[in-house]
Amino acid sequence: MALKTESMILNMGPQHPSTHGVLRLELEIEGELILSVKPHIGYLHRCFEKHAEAMTYPQVIPYTDRLDYLAAMGNNFGYVVAAERLMGIQVPERVEYIRVIMAELQRIASHLVAIATNGADIGALTPFLYLFRDREYILTLFEMTCGARMLYNYMWIGGLSHDIHPDFVRKTKEFINHFRPTVVELNNLLTFNKIFIERTANIGVLPVDTAINIGASGPVLRGSGLAFDVRREDPYSIYDKLEFDIPVGQGMVGTVGDCWDRYYVRVLEMEQSLRIIEQLIDSIPDGDVQSAIPKRIKPPKGTVYGRVENPRGELGYFIISDGNLNPFRVKVRAPSFVNLELMGELCKGHLVADVIAILGSLDIVLGEIDR
Amino acid sequence: MKNPEEIYELLKKEFNETIFGLDKDTPVENIISVDPMNIHKIGAFLKDNEELKFDSLMVLSGVDDANGTKVKDEDGTEVITGGTLSVYYHLHSTVLKHKITIKTSAPRENPEVESVYDVWRTSDWHEREAFDMFGIIFKNHPDLTRILMPYDWDAGYPLRKDYKNPEFYQGMKVPY
Amino acid sequence: MGLLDKEFSDGNIVIARAEDLMNWARLSSIWQLGFGLACCAIEMMATSASHYDFDRFGVIPRNTPRQADAIIISGTVTLKMATRIKRLYEQMPDPKYIISMGSCANCGGPYWEHGYHVLKGIDRVIPVDVYVPGCPPRPEALLEGLLKLQDKIRNESIRKKIA
Numbered sequence: 001m002a003l004k005t006e007s008m009i010l011n012m013g014p015q016h017p018s019t020h021g022v023l024r025l026e027l028e029i030e031g032e033l034i035l036s037v038k039p040h041i042g043y044l045h046r047c048f049e050k051h052a053e054a055m056t057y058p059q060v061i062p063y064t065d066r067l068d069y070l071a072a073m074g075n076n077f078g079y080v081v082a083a084e085r086l087m088g089i090q091v092p093e094r095v096e097y098i099r100v101i102m103a104e105l106q107r108i109a110s111h112l113v114a115i116a117t118n119g120a121d122i123g124a125l126t127p128f129l130y131l132f133r134d135r136e137y138i139l140t141l142f143e144m145t146c147g148a149r150m151l152y153n154y155m156w157i158g159g160l161s162h163d164i165h166p167d168f169v170r171k172t173k174e175f176i177n178h179f180r181p182t183v184v185e186l187n188n189l190l191t192f193n194k195i196f197i198e199r200t201a202n203i204g205v206l207p208v209d210t211a212i213n214i215g216a217s218g219p220v221l222r223g224s225g226l227a228f229d230v231r232r233e234d235p236y237s238i239y240d241k242l243e244f245d246i247p248v249g250q251g252m253v254g255t256v257g258d259c260w261d262r263y264y265v266r267v268l269e270m271e272q273s274l275r276i277i278e279q280l281i282d283s284i285p286d287g288d289v290q291s292a293i294p295k296r297i298k299p300p301k302g303t304v305y306g307r308v309e310n311p312r313g314e315l316g317y318f319i320i321s322d323g324n325l326n327p328f329r330v331k332v333r334a335p336s337f338v339n340l341e342l343m344g345e346l347c348k349g350h351l352v353a354d355v356i357a358i359l360g361s362l363d364i365v366l367g368e369i370d371r
Numbered sequence: 372m373k374n375p376e377e378i379y380e381l382l383k384k385e386f387n388e389t390i391f392g393l394d395k396d397t398p399v400e401n402i403i404s405v406d407p408m409n410i411h412k413i414g415a416f417l418k419d420n421e422e423l424k425f426d427s428l429m430v431l432s433g434v435d436d437a438n439g440t441k442v443k444d445e446d447g448t449e450v451i452t453g454g455t456l457s458v459y460y461h462l463h464s465t466v467l468k469h470k471i472t473i474k475t476s477a478p479r480e481n482p483e484v485e486s487v488y489d490v491w492r493t494s495d496w497h498e499r500e501a502f503d504m505f506g507i508i509f510k511n512h513p514d515l516t517r518i519l520m521p522y523d524w525d526a527g528y529p530l531r532k533d534y535k536n537p538e539f540y541q542g543m544k545v546p547y
Numbered sequence: 548m549g550l551l552d553k554e555f556s557d558g559n560i561v562i563a564r565a566e567d568l569m570n571w572a573r574l575s576s577i578w579q580l581g582f583g584l585a586c587c588a589i590e591m592m593a594t595s596a597s598h599y600d601f602d603r604f605g606v607i608p609r610n611t612p613r614q615a616d617a618i619i620i621s622g623t624v625t626l627k628m629a630t631r632i633k634r635l636y637e638q639m640p641d642p643k644y645i646i647s648m649g650s651c652a653n654c655g656g657p658y659w660e661h662g663y664h665v666l667k668g669i670d671r672v673i674p675v676d677v678y679v680p681g682c683p684p685r686p687e688a689l690l691e692g693l694l695k696l697q698d699k700i701r702n703e704s705i706r707k708k709i710a
Contacts, residue, residue, distance in 0.1 A: 022628055
């Protein structure tokens with residue numbers, strides 16, 4: 001006679017050692033094997049969309065900072081791109097150049113945190129210390145420009161809040177020289193580390209058609225092998241003039257679309273970001289960064305969906321304007337919100353320890369999931 | 372790659388009276404309005420048709436149109452009766468690289484819209500969010516529960532324009 | 548330091564009040580609950596990483612409330628989370644200390660007016676020892692907050708925790 005068995009429910013979070021914020025995962029397990037995962041979110045629901053309706057268009061920008069707090073520049077960028085498209089504003093070249101440089105620096109900083117926490121979650125604490133050291137370098141550059149370390153309120157509709165510091169160009173070049181060897185160091189330390197590969201290769205494999213159907217974007221989608229990047233697909237700002245590659249997962253140590261691929265796409269993207277910055281940093285045109293800011297920001301009646309490539313994927317703002325000073329409705333398409341839906345799909349059939357590796361490779365930020 | 376007019380013609384040919392119109396007045400986007408109770412069929416067509424192939428739903432957003440009659444309550448807050456709640460679908464084709472926006476509206480008193488859960492899996496959480504924030508009921512959704520607000524939240528749907536915040540939640544004071 | 552500038556009388560015997568000794572031990576190994584809420588959590592991580600090195604003050608993240616002395620409320624507390632924080636707080640052994648980090652935890656921050664789901668200040672749920680202002684506070688500000696907490700512990704009496 002077979003023994004009667006039943007599955008067990010295990011709660012992970014909302015207070016959890018893995019540093020991704022306040023997420024609760026309800027795991028249904030049989031021994032160590034995972035039958036299903038159900039994420040519970042909303043522990044950081046800060047009512048962004050309600051605030052956006054109560055604020056004027058420029059006042060919304062500081063709140064967008066706090067969505068994806070690891071990539072605040074990118075959030076500003078998405079919002080101003082959408083709002084400028086709605087109002088039909090052309091911004092000066094200088095502003096575009098500075099915006100792209102900032103967004104790419106932010107992408108590096110954000111990927112550094114993603115890689116660091118991905119490693120730290122599965123037991124490699126040393127890269128965390130190295131990478132945060134380099135992140136401080138970028139934060140210093142930002143601080144020099146606009147006075148804030150994390151939440152900048154830097155990009156305004158039609159312009160920027162501050163011009164760059166006279167020393168910015170030199171320091172950024174210094175950073176590029178400093179950072180190139182760090183990527184090599186990172187690869188030696190973590191990427192091709194035997195233990196790290198064992199923990200991440202062939203884990204959480206995401207087939208590309210599932211990824212598209214669920215709506216994954218960013219490194220998660222590219223890790224599965226589809227070269228989809230909003231910067232190339234739906235160019236905004238001056239990305240159509242720039243040369244960069246779109247790295248995709250190739251299954252170098254395992255299957256295409258596993259955790260390691262998603263991780264490695266991020267490493268390669270940092271190098272591409274450096275390439276973009278190098279193309280721009282020497283040729284920033286002269287001009288005034290605030291000349292195109294309208295005196296009174298009151299867009300015409302209409303709707304717009306503007307999207308940009310944030311470090312975590314496609315960040316979209318859907319703005320409905322009723323012709324007033326406040327937006328009628330702002331809806332954020334948060335990349336992590338969609339990527340987190342994959343958890344249930346990816347974890348099935350894996351072990352409990354793999355859940356953290358998979359969660360780390362998705363690189364979620366609860367601030368934009370819960371908004 | 373097709374422009375909105377061509378997509379609209381294709382839809383009109385296939386579904387006729389359940390497609391209400393194409394709004395070309397808005398400065399940036401063209402919006403096709405459709406019937407809320409046929410959105411699943413229309414979605415499946417948009418996804419599978421060889422000339423359209425909208426395989427990715429970028430975002431699904433609920434909107435309170437606030438176009439009903441507004442009455443002032445005795446405590447000075449506004450209550451809206453009548454009018455509609457809308458759902459916007461932003462679609463994109465990763466193969467053919469075109470985009471379109473679909474809009475569907477349901478009456479505020481009984482906001483029922485068909486779920487497109489099994490056409491685009493993206494809509495799973497987005498529909499739950501629209502339910503949580505606006506109270507739009509997505510028919511045939513497998514698990515339509517609150518997602519961002521607490522499961523026991525009973526003070527209504529926060530993003531509706533006439534939402535009133537409760538004084539207390541589980542003994543904690545809510546207003547500043 | 549309080550303790551070490553007292554006189555060494557014979558060899559390695561230190562004469563101190565038991566109270567001082569306990570407070571000294573307590574304040575130099577504040578183990579915090581490894582727990583982050585929002586944006587401020589990233590600054591908290593930056594504080595414990597290489598550049599600012601929280602470790603030198605004896606602050607080590609512990610992953611269970613039962614082994615933690617302090618909890619840093621780093622970020623916006625929502626109504627959904629507040630009940631959980633209360634439970635975490637109750638699971639911690641006495642004496643326990645709270646640092647409220649950032650404007651959101653202090654008073655609701657930028658979400659004070661329209662935040663229908665934001666708790667306007669963690670002190671509505673649990674008692675707070677040190678408030679660190681900022682949105683988010685710089686790591687230096689958090690370090691200052693910790694030093695303030697240490698000052699507070701230094702003057703504690705065995706009989707009664709100063710509220």
